[in-house]
Amino acid sequence: MEIDPFIFRLSIFILSIFIGYYVVWSVTPSLHTPLMSVTNAISSVIIVGAIIAALAGTSESVFSISSIFGFLAIILAAINIGGFLVTQRMLQMYKKKKDKNK
Amino acid sequence: MEIDPFIFRLSIFILSIFIGYYVVWSVTPSLHTPLMSVTNAISSVIIVGAIIAALAGTSESVFSISSIFGFLAIILAAINIGGFLVTQRMLQMYKKKKDKNK
Amino acid sequence: MISANLSAIFYLISGVLFILALRGLSSPDTSRQGNYFGIAGMIIAIVVTFLSIGNLSSSLVYVIIFLLIGGAIGAFIAFRIPMTAMPELVAGFHSLVGLAAVFVAIAAFLNPEAFNLGIVGRIKLASLVEMSIGAAVGAITFSGSIIAFLKLRGIMSGSPITFSGQHLLNLLLGIGVFVLIFYLCKTQSVNVFWTVIIISFLVGVLLIIPIGGADMPVVISMLNSYSGWAAAGIGFTLENTALIITGALVGSSGAILSYIMCKAMNRSFISVILGGFGADSASDNTKEKKDQKPVKSGNAEDAAFLMKNASSVIIVPGYGMAVAQAQHALREMVDKLKKNDIKVTYAIHPVAGRMPGHMNVLLAEANVPYDEVFELEDINNDFANSDVAFVIGANDVTNPVAKTDPKSPIFGMPVLDVEKCKSVLFVKRSLSPGYAGIDNELFYKDNTLMLFADAKKMTEDIVKNLD
Amino acid sequence: MISANLSAIFYLISGVLFILALRGLSSPDTSRQGNYFGIAGMIIAIVVTFLSIGNLSSSLVYVIIFLLIGGAIGAFIAFRIPMTAMPELVAGFHSLVGLAAVFVAIAAFLNPEAFNLGIVGRIKLASLVEMSIGAAVGAITFSGSIIAFLKLRGIMSGSPITFSGQHLLNLLLGIGVFVLIFYLCKTQSVNVFWTVIIISFLVGVLLIIPIGGADMPVVISMLNSYSGWAAAGIGFTLENTALIITGALVGSSGAILSYIMCKAMNRSFISVILGGFGADSASDNTKEKKDQKPVKSGNAEDAAFLMKNASSVIIVPGYGMAVAQAQHALREMVDKLKKNDIKVTYAIHPVAGRMPGHMNVLLAEANVPYDEVFELEDINNDFANSDVAFVIGANDVTNPVAKTDPKSPIFGMPVLDVEKCKSVLFVKRSLSPGYAGIDNELFYKDNTLMLFADAKKMTEDIVKNLD
Ligand SMILES: NC(=O)c1ccc[n+]([C@@H]2O[C@H](COP(=O)([O-])OP(=O)(O)OC[C@H]3O[C@@H](n4cnc5c(N)ncnc54)[C@H](OP(=O)(O)O)[C@@H]3O)[C@@H](O)[C@H]2O)c1
């Protein structure tokens, strides 16, 4: 009677697709550029896989062929995390009228 | 390393809450009454539990005390499924101008 | 018999179909299709449940019989119910879901083996917590919805029932339920379980009686939300994805809908739930004013004359139209006006009537095309350029006091700016206030003509005079 | 080391935080908070990953070093990048995600034990499928984004590169990837795995080269979507909830965003993807017209005079403003106008510029408050009541041919009705057409004054003349 965890993951996947669908429609068009940069930034969560791969080496061989790919992926994903800062810079610029004279 | 299925169910639950949140905001206000009736109708899916409870009796004792509650729940939930028909009747009435002279 | 995996996939599909059902409501065009998705989801869930149970004992026949009985009753109600009875119908249906949740929880408690939850007296802790929450919330939903139903149906008075210490009592009972559930987990005692359910029934009653009849729409929606959480609780117990998805969906959507309603009335959700609104109306104050100020009143002939000579008319329906069932007559009147090349549109306030979308359903019933019907924000600027506002059975939703008097209970609620029209016609039976119990200064304005009569009768008379 | 259950919960939390990050973007007020949610989600995911790995081998130091190196590079780029380079930055960042996905998939393929996926040569079938899909989509994302980056950066020509049989080739290669993945599942061969990745790189290049530079925004968003699906594929392989949620979120949101863009341009998604748009511009036709018709052109003084005497001005920025970096000068000009009690607002077309929301970011950079900036549907009716439309570097988005000529490539795209203003000022360098390559008849209208110059220079001159 045990259900395969894959099915749960599939459910999570499908439900998240719906959320993505709705979330975008609710974003105001003037923030579409930050939207692109923030969705890009959150995809750097792939770093989770990169860390696992990099740490898979043993104490003797830190840089096995597979962990090297992990380390490279860590750098790439970490650069991408900078996307949050880009977004922050952009969002910081959106101001209402009253703040104008600050 | 196995993850408890409860956590998956919790994920499904939380993600569905987000979907419910977004879905309602996207419903046009003129359909708020059908919305209430259709959300009510879909909650009759509780009938799934009712059927399991009702079928739990053995061949000798179809009507054990627990299965009786199941049978009662089946009736209640089945009545509630009528909510889809109510919704259908309501929605059938919403017409565009061009259909008016039909 | 199908495997647990396969049935899990089908339950997921049925959950997704329910999501699509709600999604369809984003426009009237797609809504019917959405409803079919919902029906399909329900059929899949039921069929899969049958298929996933291995030993289909002889009970199966009975299950199908009871299913058909229930379905027949449901269909009968669905076809017979008049559109005006929607609010109480929804309340009544919620009570069924709530009670069904309670029954399923009881069945699971008495026969946990059937659900794979352990054995009697040794039910898994998590399951026990889930099923008692499901049962408690279900019980509250049931008894609360019954009270709401009785109030809406007019069997019970709509006025709030309050007594001192009420909120404290509710709080204590609520805590009591939690303590009992905790105790239940330790003892697994049947009696404690029953007590939880009975106290929850009581809480449901006590929660709803202080809320005034006119606040019922918020309450219905809130109870809808509760029924969802109850279903989700049962879903966790039964480890059923379809129930969990649906429960969460209904739970959160109901909560958001009550929030939207409260916002449209500019009242806080808390103030609605604590109740008492509509009890201490400012009616003395109102009466006083009423006697002092002069009012222009007219008859059907005057109204017909005014509208015939207008080039644009905006119809503002309200609760009174629903009471009088005037929508068909109204539609006839509008048809006549249109034949005279007068532009007619309908302006709907989000909380006009006694249910969100109430007016839209009634107008749709009278065959008014939905593209002639506008929401407040889309039409409010048009009053200034229109000749006549025909306000039929609406009151609070036109009251300018919401814009001007910060002390008024409806202050801050967006209202329809009917006073900007060249002339305003008010169809109602008297000068008495609407649901909020506050006087409407528009009645005394120069450009207002009161048409004192039942909305349906008056509209029919106007129709005659338009020939 | 924390248990698998606990880390699963934390990954769920991080997924929810990402949802909240996107939700925040529904208004500028909540957007900054949303971004913090996103950062928090990322930190949680990273920390939990460290905690959930038991034997923190000596590699840990290196991991942290590489993390910091990457982070420092990212931060450096983030602070140095000019706002105008946003489109290529996003494209460049996508390529990183794509390549990271490929690398993780390779690592998993070479060392499946580390991920609990079986042993080399005997990887679980499901995992193998998931990781090869992840790798293939990741590779397409990587090479496609590189091409998009090169085109946007101007390193590669923006014009579409087409050859006959292109679509057939793409189709065959696509089918090839599927066949190879199937084959991979049977053989578990390393070489086949590498081949899948290499062909996918090729597909990525071939997919993007036929698409014109100006269609890149749709492409970026589409690649964003791809990077999401790749991440989700890896998420399934690693059985990681945060990755699955994020991947699905990014995948579907990117897809919807490209759909929204295509709709705003009134083009089908398919036509964008098949490419070739902008190659065979109707420029001959355009040139012909240009020589025939008379055009009124003016200088900064004329423009300043016209605007000084107006009571309301609407600014319509377009791609040319971005090219010229004229937003700061524009802001100065508007300030001067406002000091003269002239009402100034900004009208933004959904596809003005080369990226959705492009103009909004640039105006925000120049400190224009966002409540003075309006979307097309909110301001389009105001042109009729305004004196001057100041069109700066915009062209297609004002072209009335979209409303009148069914044969035009932009027919049906909603456009800003600038021609309804009393007078229209066009700041651009020549009469050459915009991105769509079609002539704009507004240039030849009586109430149009062309201001031929670089947008920044012209605006600065106007500012001087306003004193
Ligand atoms: N829609 C919702 O979801 C919702 C939810 C909660 C609360 N509410 C509240 O309900 C109110 C709705 O406003 P509303 O303007 O629609 O209604 P209202 O302010 O309650 O006014 C209805 C008017 O209709 C008149 N009326 C009643 N029966 C009639 C008949 N047979 N013929 C002609 N007139 C009749 C009444 O005046 P006479 O007695 O003089 O005839 C009354 O003044 C708001 O205060 C709102 O906050 C609505």
Ligand SMILES: NC(=O)c1ccc[n+]([C@@H]2O[C@H](COP(=O)([O-])OP(=O)(O)OC[C@H]3O[C@@H](n4cnc5c(N)ncnc54)[C@H](OP(=O)(O)O)[C@@H]3O)[C@@H](O)[C@H]2O)c1
């Ligand atoms: N935003 C998006 O997401 C997106 C996506 C895909 C496609 N597009 C397309 O891009 C177009 C956007 O329309 P648009 O009106 O913003 O731009 P446009 O139609 O491409 O016109 C831009 C104009 O700016 C002028 N210009 C260029 N550099 C300039 C400078 N330094 N100073 C002054 N003027 C300059 C050009 O004329 P001169 O050469 O005469 O100066 C050109 O006519 C639409 O066709 C849209 O479909 C947009």
